[in-house]
Amino acid sequence: MKIxxxxxxxLREQAGKSEESITTSAATATALFDELKxxxxxxxxxxxxxxxxxxxxxxxxxxxxxxxSVVFIPPVAGG
Amino acid sequence: MSKPSFSFSTAAIDSNEERxxxxxxxxxxxxxxxxxxxxxxxxxxxxxxxxxxxxELAVKEGARIVDEAVKKFGVNRAACVHRVGILAIxxxxxxxxxxxxxxxxxxxxxxxxxxEVKHRVPIWKKEHYVNGDxxxxxxxxxxxxxxxxxxDDHHAHAHHHDHGER
Numbered sequence: 001m002k003i004x005x006x007x008x009x010x011l012r013e014q015a016g017k018s019e020e021s022i023t024t025s026a027a028t029a030t031a032l033f034d035e036l037k038x039x040x041x042x043x044x045x046x047x048x049x050x051x052x053x054x055x056x057x058x059x060x061x062x063x064x065x066x067x068x069s070v071v072f073i074p075p076v077a078g079g
Numbered sequence: 080m081s082k083p084s085f086s087f088s089t090a091a092i093d094s095n096e097e098r099x100x101x102x103x104x105x106x107x108x109x110x111x112x113x114x115x116x117x118x119x120x121x122x123x124x125x126x127x128x129x130x131x132x133x134x135e136l137a138v139k140e141g142a143r144i145v146d147e148a149v150k151k152f153g154v155n156r157a158a159c160v161h162r163v164g165i166l167a168i169x170x171x172x173x174x175x176x177x178x179x180x181x182x183x184x185x186x187x188x189x190x191x192x193x194x195e196v197k198h199r200v201p202i203w204k205k206e207h208y209v210n211g212d213x214x215x216x217x218x219x220x221x222x223x224x225x226x227x228x229x230x231d232d233h234h235a236h237a238h239h240h241d242h243g244e245r
Contacts, residue, residue: 008133009203010215044218052201055135071133071201075217078130078161078202079114079173079193 001025001066003032010074015040029053030060033072049073085141085159085200087134092160092171101156106178110185112193114173116166120216124209128166133201137161144195152188154179159192161202 003026006019015036026032029051036042050073051060057073064070082100094113101109116128145157157177166172175192179185196202204216 006133008201009131009205010218012131052133052136055139057136057140071136073133073201074203074215076198076201077204077216077218078132078200079197 001064003064004067004069005032005036006069006071008071008074010044011042011072014042024064027063028061029058029064029070029072032064032070036072044074048075082158083138083142084145084157085138085161087132087138087163088160089162089164092162092174094171094174094176097158097160097174098176100158101176101178103155103178105180106155107180108182108185109176109178110182110189111177112173112175112189113171114193116168116170116172118168120206123206123212125168125206126209127168127207128172129205129207130161130163130166130172131203131205132161132163134163137200137202140200141196144192144199147195148177148188148191151191152179152184154184154188157188157192159196161196161200163202 001024003022003024004019005022007015007017012018024032024035026035030046033046046060051058052071052073053062054069094111098109098111118125141159145159148154148157155178160174162170162172173193173196175189177185177188177192179188205213206216207213
């Protein structure tokens, strides 16, 4: 299946891109992040991130489906 | 009057303009919080800041926070505007405004909104230092001891890296 991933802040810099379309068999966001962590020099672990699927916060175990848009959310610092 | 309760701005925030949206004949007062870019953080001299947001989710989460504050404290109107892009020392990074019948609930709602925004809204801040270094607040140091505390780190660090509140 195809998953659209967008990167922000430190993850964007470490991935060297803002977004990409990934063909993957990752069943969950956890599996997808593991796959990406092997590809890019991410310093943050999944336990330090939140995940959004289709523009809403979701549990890491939510099953991914074809066409989903995923964003991994580093520790926030607004204000 | 139809301006969303939480929004982003790429230009300087005009608090006098923003507060007009809070006018209400039953309000006896208005309380605001402005967060400003400070010239130091954690012992390092800061020259400028960069804010980046996952805007689509941030406006949803921000609106939920404002909604919660209105219901929880029974205030009349509330709103929050956050800057994105490059900011200089002294620039306003965030504005929160609340109008209410009485001051007590206005102060409480204002405090609630800024606290929750800092912890929940997907906005990131990159600091540029006088020594030429730069870093994503709450992310660089977490990465150094990745896995130590996991989720708890978010909140602990967020509190320590407060901007514009002192």
